[in-house]
Amino acid sequence: MQRHLTITPSPHVRDRASTKNIMQEVCLALAPAGIASVILFGAAALKLICFSVLTCVLTEYLYQLITGHKSTVGDWSAVVTGLMLAYNLPATAPWWIPVVGGVIAILLVKQMFGGIGSNFMNPALTARAVLFISWGGLVASYPNTVYCGGVDTISSATPLALMAADPSQVKFMDLLLGNVPGILGETCKIALLLGGAYLIIRQIIDWRIPACFIGTVFVLYLLTSGFNFELAVKEIFAGGLMLGAFFMATDYATCPLSRKGRILMGLGCGIFTFVIRAYANYPEGTSFAILFMNVLTPLIDRYTMPKCFGEVKKHA
Amino acid sequence: MLKKDTFLGAFLNGLIYENPTFTLMLGMCPTLGITTAAMNGVGMGLATTVVLVFSNLFISMLRNIIPDKVRIPSYIVIIASFVTMIDLLMQAFLPSLRAALGTYIQLIVVNCIIFARAESFAAKNPPIQAIGDGLGMGLGFTWAITLLSCIRELIGSGSIFGFRLMPEAYQPMAIMNQVPGGFITLGILLILVNMIKAAIGRHNQARKEELA
Amino acid sequence: MFGARLFPGGIHPREGLNGKAENSGNPIQELPAVSRVIIPLSQHIGAPATATVKKGDHVLMGQVIGEAAGFVSAPVHASVSGTVVEVGNCKLASGATVPAVTIDNDFQDEWVELHPSEHPENLTAEEAQQIIRNAGIVGMGGATFPTQVKLTPGAGKSIEKLIINGAECEPYLTADHRLMLEHTGEIVDGVRLLMLAFGVKEAVIGVEDNKKDAISALTDACSGVEGLRVQALPVRYPQGGEKQLIYAITKREVPVGGLPIDVGCVVLNVGTVFACDQAIRMGIPLVRRVTTVGGLVNNPGNFLVRIGTPVKALFEACGGTLPSCKQLISGGPMMGISFKDTDCPVTKGTSGILALGKESIYPEETSCIRCARCLDACPMRLAPSRMDSYIRHERYDDAEKAGVMNCIECGACTYVCPAKRLLTQSFRMGKKVINTRKKAAAAKAAAEAAQLAAEKAANEKEKKEA
Numbered sequence: 004m005q006r007h008l009t010i011t012p013s014p015h016v017r018d019r020a021s022t023k024n025i026m027q028e029v030c031l032a033l034a035p036a037g038i039a040s041v042i043l044f045g046a047a048a049l050k051l052i053c054f055s056v057l058t059c060v061l062t063e064y065l066y067q068l069i070t071g072h073k074s075t076v077g078d079w080s081a082v083v084t085g086l087m088l089a090y091n092l093p094a095t096a097p098w099w100i101p102v103v104g105g106v107i108a109i110l111l112v113k114q115m116f117g118g119i120g121s122n123f124m125n126p127a128l129t130a131r132a133v134l135f136i137s138w139g140g141l142v143a144s145y146p147n148t149v150y151c152g153g154v155d156t157i158s159s160a161t162p163l164a165l166m167a168a169d170p171s172q173v174k175f176m177d178l179l180l181g182n183v184p185g186i187l188g189e190t191c192k193i194a195l196l197l198g199g200a201y202l203i204i205r206q207i208i209d210w211r212i213p214a215c216f217i218g219t220v221f222v223l224y225l226l227t228s229g230f231n232f233e234l235a236v237k238e239i240f241a242g243g244l245m246l247g248a249f250f251m252a253t254d255y256a257t258c259p260l261s262r263k264g265r266i267l268m269g270l271g272c273g274i275f276t277f278v279i280r281a282y283a284n285y286p287e288g289t290s291f292a293i294l295f296m297n298v299l300t301p302l303i304d305r306y307t308m309p310k311c312f313g314e315v316k317k318h319a
Numbered sequence: 320m321l322k323k324d325t326f327l328g329a330f331l332n333g334l335i336y337e338n339p340t341f342t343l344m345l346g347m348c349p350t351l352g353i354t355t356a357a358m359n360g361v362g363m364g365l366a367t368t369v370v371l372v373f374s375n376l377f378i379s380m381l382r383n384i385i386p387d388k389v390r391i392p393s394y395i396v397i398i399a400s401f402v403t404m405i406d407l408l409m410q411a412f413l414p415s416l417r418a419a420l421g422t423y424i425q426l427i428v429v430n431c432i433i434f435a436r437a438e439s440f441a442a443k444n445p446p447i448q449a450i451g452d453g454l455g456m457g458l459g460f461t462w463a464i465t466l467l468s469c470i471r472e473l474i475g476s477g478s479i480f481g482f483r484l485m486p487e488a489y490q491p492m493a494i495m496n497q498v499p500g501g502f503i504t505l506g507i508l509l510i511l512v513n514m515i516k517a518a519i520g521r522h523n524q525a526r527k528e529e530l531a
Numbered sequence: 532m533f534g535a536r537l538f539p540g541g542i543h544p545r546e547g548l549n550g551k552a553e554n555s556g557n558p559i560q561e562l563p564a565v566s567r568v569i570i571p572l573s574q575h576i577g578a579p580a581t582a583t584v585k586k587g588d589h590v591l592m593g594q595v596i597g598e599a600a601g602f603v604s605a606p607v608h609a610s611v612s613g614t615v616v617e618v619g620n621c622k623l624a625s626g627a628t629v630p631a632v633t634i635d636n637d638f639q640d641e642w643v644e645l646h647p648s649e650h651p652e653n654l655t656a657e658e659a660q661q662i663i664r665n666a667g668i669v670g671m672g673g674a675t676f677p678t679q680v681k682l683t684p685g686a687g688k689s690i691e692k693l694i695i696n697g698a699e700c701e702p703y704l705t706a707d708h709r710l711m712l713e714h715t716g717e718i719v720d721g722v723r724l725l726m727l728a729f730g731v732k733e734a735v736i737g738v739e740d741n742k743k744d745a746i747s748a749l750t751d752a753c754s755g756v757e758g759l760r761v762q763a764l765p766v767r768y769p770q771g772g773e774k775q776l777i778y779a780i781t782k783r784e785v786p787v788g789g790l791p792i793d794v795g796c797v798v799l800n801v802g803t804v805f806a807c808d809q810a811i812r813m814g815i816p817l818v819r820r821v822t823t824v825g826g827l828v829n830n831p832g833n834f835l836v837r838i839g840t841p842v843k844a845l846f847e848a849c850g851g852t853l854p855s856c857k858q859l860i861s862g863g864p865m866m867g868i869s870f871k872d873t874d875c876p877v878t879k880g881t882s883g884i885l886a887l888g889k890e891s892i893y894p895e896e897t898s899c900i901r902c903a904r905c906l907d908a909c910p911m912r913l914a915p916s917r918m919d920s921y922i923r924h925e926r927y928d929d930a931e932k933a934g935v936m937n938c939i940e941c942g943a944c945t946y947v948c949p950a951k952r953l954l955t956q957s958f959r960m961g962k963k964v965i966n967t968r969k970k971a972a973a974a975k976a977a978a979e980a981a982q983l984a985a986e987k988a989a990n991e992k993e994k995k996e997a
Contacts, residue, residue: 009891010870013860013867013940013942014955015891017945017946020904021950121898262907312913312937314934
């Protein structure tokens with residue numbers, strides 16, 4: 004019997020949760036939005052998702068093979084990145100867009116900064132930003148859904164643009180179900196809410212970030228529109244806000260550690276999203292707002308570290 | 320180890336071992352700013368080289384005359400004179416290149432490479448070595464930023480020195496023509512350079528151990 | 532809900548086979564004496580006791596075999612009557628080699644003359660301290676800090692509140708639970724005697740809410756005692772941590788680097804109080820304790836064990852370990868020590884002996900994903916992932932600033948870490964390095980000061996001579 008015994012320092016029991024479990028659950032939470040995108044945009048959506056996920060996983064595998072690092076493909080984090088990248092692309096994007104994006108996300112943003120947990124910006128969003136700047140015509144176009152004009156037709160106006168003119172032009176049910184022009188993952192709000200709720204209930208993401216993020220945008224629209232409730236509600240249901248708030252801003256590696264810091268993260272994302280949406284040239288500000296707050300994360304972390312138990316008392 | 324107090328030693332030092340871009344990380348402003356086309360890299364590099372050689376030479380010759388307390392203003396006067404000459408010459412003979420490089424030519428005055436070499440080398444060494452150092456550093460800078468701009472031009476515009484190399488279907492990656500592209504390319508090049516250096520270091524170490 | 536405030540963080544560790552639920556129904560059985568006991572002379576924090584017997588001596592049960600060596604120390608008593616066969620060393624479960632006395636049992640169980648207190652209800656603080664010290668009582672929750680030292684507040688401090696720790700928050704352990712059920716009267720009596728002796732007006736017995744039967748039994752027993760009450764505590768590890776318990780009951784935070792007495796509290800384990808009651812009422816020193824045997828064993832149970840009994844006797848009494856057992860633990864699974872050698876003796880601090888399966892084997896460590904679960908779990912409100920990164924990069928000053936010295940090593944962060952980082956382990960090492968450096972720095976400063984003084988003296992001497 005004694006031969007099989009081991010000696011290890013305490014603690015001797017561990018929680019079942021592992022990086023792999025967490026990433027798999029995130030994939031599960033992302034699944035409804037993916038299914039919705041295939042229903043809304045057809046096979047083109049499926050093609051982009053496949054290319055994106057495959058590229059991400061393959062890039063990670065090859066990089067680690069070449070550099071002789073231990074492979075972390077098994078932890079599913081590359082799959083999450085791949086899904087998020089695909090959800091940020093329009094259905095009309097050519098196949099090589101997710102491939103280039105996947106390489107940028109995994110190689111440039113994730114692996115070169117030290118792999119999982121060490122990237123300073125959200126890989127999928129950074130890749131999207133690079134693609135957006137490089138091939139604006141291909142990435143920043145918003146096709147109609149199959150139920151509303153067909154994917155081949157590029158919409159001249161996204162719900163956000165329409166709403167800027169007159170909020171009553173956009174039907175709330177269309178926003179909720181996703182029957183509006185937009186990128187793959189962002190349109191179907193029901194699917195996103197479902198996934199987000201799952202992650203919050205499973206305590207995989209901190210509710211503070213999405214709550215503060217969406218809340219801030221809502222309040223700012225309410226205030227600046229002279230308490231136009233309809234506009235404010237539709238604004239939070241339009242564009243990539245939900246996708247960003249539940250899945251992108253909550254990315255572990257690039258959001259602050261402490262609860263206080265996460266509230267700040269949500270607030271900051273909300274403010275910048277609002278500013279870009281309402282006053283800047285870009286139609287949508289969620290991804291740039293999140294990227295900006297990603298870069299601020301170390302600073303927020305620095306000033307929001309919790310005070311040690313008993314420390315407050317001492318100074319009082 | 321390389322002797323820096325000979326002409327050749329100082330030249331090679333700047334060209335390779337202490338390359339201003341890849342090792343000293345000096346002159347980052349033009350490195351990121353103008354390297355969108357290969358021609359810009361060559362032009363900027365050569366202009367800097369000329370200024371560097373002459374400023375090194377003059378500062379070296381005057382090194383025992385310039386009082387220590389006013390050396391920085393003196394260097395600026397010397398460097399600015401040569402930059403003005405280059406600027407005017409380029410405006411006269413290479414107007415298109417001058418237009419592409421724009422204000423970066425005038426900004427050579429405050430280029431860290433020139434200052435750093437004046438302060439750390441030319442002010443302490445005789446003229447011959449100073450010329451070697453200026454030439455090495457200048458050409459080291461030139462090849463480094465030319466390499467950088469070739470890569471950026473190829474990806475960002477599909478060509479090198481204006482010759483289209485990429486197939487017709489290639490859609491240029493516009494971010495490479497902007498500053499983020501410069502950062503990304505420089506970062507990747509630095510990784511490669513450091514990897515090569517580390518490999519050489521390991522090789523030398525192994526040889527030393529073999530000998531010992 | 533409980534009237535108790537919840538400390539920050541905390542976790543709900545999972546249990547395997549024969550955990551609290553299965554084992555808390557098993558009454559305490561007396562483990563039959565074994566033929567040979569090995570009694571370590573260092574079963575407490577502080578200086579080891581010095582042996583007072585030699586090979587061949589005949590000793591009686593309860594006889595002092597090791598004398599306390601200093602203020603922070605405790606005497607050790609024989610747990611059987613018989614002949615001393617060796618005064619040498621033994622290995623503890625922790626792997627440390629300590630001096631020990633080996634006694635061959637004559638199975639007569641002949642006690643030394645016991646001296647019960649003549650006026651247990653009118654003891655002075657000094658008398659009580661003396662009785663507790665002489666009985667060799669140490670913290671029986673596992674920390675083994677000599678109890679009379681805790682009950683000796685420094686100048687200018689007084690014990691306002693006595694907090695009795697019946698939380699037993701570690702998974703698997705049920706010894707305190709059984710003790711509270713089966714010796715309710717003695718525990719309440721012990722608290723009352725301590726309150727009288729130390730002039731404490733208020734005492735609270737804190738029990739985790741998963742021991743409802745113990746709570747009701749204690750509440751009934753307490754009803755006649757003024758100033759004594761039982762408080763149900765939320766079930767959350769580490770509820771039994773001193774600072775966490777004080778916070779839950781008094782809402783006071785023990786200051787950083789401070790002791791419970793700084794907020795007027797003294798925390799004693801229920802087992803310790805029981806031992807105090809035995810010592811005062813009957814004069815019995817600490818020679819036995821209740822230990823849980825749980826996990827992957829055939830018949831788990833709670834045993835009254837003589838100190839010095841080899842743990843293999845406990846496993847035999849439980850019908851042996853199951854084949855799936857991969858690790859043996861002395862103490863609880865969160866803070867206990869794993870061991871291989873079943874010859875090591877049960878000591879005053881052995882709250883449990885567990886056999887765990889493959890869940891106790893370390894999974895492979897992977898990169899931190901910054902999920903911040905460790906921050907949410909830390910009962911000291913520290914940032915484990917950050918301190919870990921500092922320590923691994925040998926940035927010990929930063930780690931100290933981040934508060935690593937306040938870590939109570941409860942293991943909650945390591946438990947929750949999805950990347951399976953060895954956080955607690957890294958903090959233990961970091962604390963050790965920081966302490967060593969501090970000592971070295973202090974020694975260096977002292978040496979420099981001495982040298983400076985010497986030079987100064989020499990200079991003055993020169994001046995005078997000149």
